[in-house]
Amino acid sequence: MRELLNGSFQGEVTVPGDKSITHRAVMLGTLSEGTTNVYQPLLSQDTLDTVKCMEKLGADINVSEDKIIVNSPGAEHLLSPKNLLYTGNSGTTTRLLMGLVAGLNLKATIDGDETIKKRPMDRVTVPLKMMNAKINLFENKFTPVEILESELKGIEYHMTVASAQVKSAIILASLHSKITTVIHENNKSRNHTELMLKAFGGDIEVDDTTITVNGGKKLTPVDVTVPGDISSAAFLMVLAAIIPGSRVTLKNILLNDTRDGIIDVFKQIGADMTIDIIDDSLEARGNITVSYKTNLKPFHISGDIIPKLIDEIPILTVLSLFLDGNSTIKDAEELRVKETDRIMAVTNELSKYGANFKIYEDGFMVIPGNLKIPDEEFKSYHDHRIAMMLIIMAIKMNHDIKIDNIECINISYPNFIKDLKSLRGEQIS
Numbered sequence: 001m002r003e004l005l006n007g008s009f010q011g012e013v014t015v016p017g018d019k020s021i022t023h024r025a026v027m028l029g030t031l032s033e034g035t036t037n038v039y040q041p042l043l044s045q046d047t048l049d050t051v052k053c054m055e056k057l058g059a060d061i062n063v064s065e066d067k068i069i070v071n072s073p074g075a076e077h078l079l080s081p082k083n084l085l086y087t088g089n090s091g092t093t094t095r096l097l098m099g100l101v102a103g104l105n106l107k108a109t110i111d112g113d114e115t116i117k118k119r120p121m122d123r124v125t126v127p128l129k130m131m132n133a134k135i136n137l138f139e140n141k142f143t144p145v146e147i148l149e150s151e152l153k154g155i156e157y158h159m160t161v162a163s164a165q166v167k168s169a170i171i172l173a174s175l176h177s178k179i180t181t182v183i184h185e186n187n188k189s190r191n192h193t194e195l196m197l198k199a200f201g202g203d204i205e206v207d208d209t210t211i212t213v214n215g216g217k218k219l220t221p222v223d224v225t226v227p228g229d230i231s232s233a234a235f236l237m238v239l240a241a242i243i244p245g246s247r248v249t250l251k252n253i254l255l256n257d258t259r260d261g262i263i264d265v266f267k268q269i270g271a272d273m274t275i276d277i278i279d280d281s282l283e284a285r286g287n288i289t290v291s292y293k294t295n296l297k298p299f300h301i302s303g304d305i306i307p308k309l310i311d312e313i314p315i316l317t318v319l320s321l322f323l324d325g326n327s328t329i330k331d332a333e334e335l336r337v338k339e340t341d342r343i344m345a346v347t348n349e350l351s352k353y354g355a356n357f358k359i360y361e362d363g364f365m366v367i368p369g370n371l372k373i374p375d376e377e378f379k380s381y382h383d384h385r386i387a388m389m390l391i392i393m394a395i396k397m398n399h400d401i402k403i404d405n406i407e408c409i410n411i412s413y414p415n416f417i418k419d420l421k422s423l424r425g426e427q428i429s
């Protein structure tokens with residue numbers, strides 16, 4: 001950490017591939033007969049756990065530095081796995097897999113690590129049971145999840161939470177049913193499953209917040225080039241905005257309008273930011289440049305924007321501590337059921353620096369003031385986004401921080417420290 005303190009950050013970074021898109025490309029590749037090439041994928045703990053689960057269902061997958069090759073016999077030839085499908089720390093793997101396995105009329109048990117065991121899974125089993133799935137949860141809520149063979153039928157479902165994981169589980173479950181499934185969203189969540197399924201030949205139509213899936217269509221492999229993950233880029237955008245003298249360009253970043261809430265926040269605060277759109281094909285992408293600027297305004301976020309930046313809220317809280325006024329985050333109760341309760345983790349850990357918060361059930365108000373360097377040790381709660389948030393805060397505070405389980409950053413961004421060091425260039429001592 002010491003070499004990252006006392007200086008500005010300048011240059012270009014290609015952040016790792018988008019986590020949500022990498023998971024989905026490997027899963028849809030497994031459901032398609034033939035070879036799917038996934039270029040520039042995210043290779044991290046979460047996505048490699050998805051790869052291992054797909055191998056257990058019968059896909060032959062080759063992982064190299066900048067490519068994942070999925071060879072699959074196709075959906076109808078996948079088999080019930082002999083062993084547990086272990087999903088590690090990944091909520092996305094766990095929930096999408098529940099829908100995928102149930103839809104294939106297979107039998108499996110799914111479980112993950114200690115954080116997964118505490119996250120609510122009934123939000124997925126409720127619609128899957130309506131579809132006729134035979135699926136059991138521990139205490140009707142948690143993993144391990146046991147799925148038994150059963151033929152599913154289509155349903156009409158009104159989402160009760162703005163969750164792309166739940167929505168995607170229902171879509172994957174409906175792929176082999178003879179009856180149409182219709183999903184209604186209240187708040188639109190990330191739409192990568194819908195976009196990618198269409199590209200793989202699925203029969204899916206989206207009309208604003210209504211999604212219609214007709215099952216029974218054979219999927220065909222498509223090569224997927226994964227754009228950079230905006231949720232990873234967010235840490236470096238905030239770094240550049242708050243460290244004097246910094247100017248950072250994040251290359252080839254996903255700019256899908258269900259994921260770009262942080263861009264709106266940077267506009268709200270009056271940040272020095274430019275965006276060069278690269279293309280507008282399957283998933284919009286572009287280069288984002290952020291430079292340090294003084295006198296940035298506070299931000300207020302609630303409602304529809306929350307699902308578009310839900311994973312960025314920890315690092316946006318660090319940003320809010322250096323703005324000219326109080327910022328507010330509301331309607332973000334989903335933060336309480338991530339890898340940890342992120343409202344608790346963010347406010348507990350940043351309070352150690354003297355940060356002031358007014359905490360609500362669904363968010364908090366940030367009241368900037370005098371900050372100090374504490375003697376205490378810091379906790380990651382085994383949550384990659386909390387660990388990376390603390391690293392950026394420590395850099396801003398010139399603090400040689402100690403964080404427990406810091407290796408949890410491997411869950412989504414194994415090269416985080418390396419990328420930070422590359423932006424220090426000649427300044428590294």
Ligand SMILES: O=C(O)C1=C[C@@H](OP(=O)(O)O)[C@@H](O)[C@H](O)C1
Nearest residue numbers: 020092162163164165166310311
């Ligand atoms: O579908 C996805 O890839 C994801 C959806 C979001 O979770 P929810 O669906 O629980 O909102 C997000 O927090 C997670 O990091 C990835």
Ligand SMILES: C=C(OP(=O)(O)O)C(=O)O
Nearest residue numbers: 089090091092093311338
């Ligand atoms: C919440 C996250 O992921 P998941 O739900 O897949 O564990 C995240 O990456 O911040």
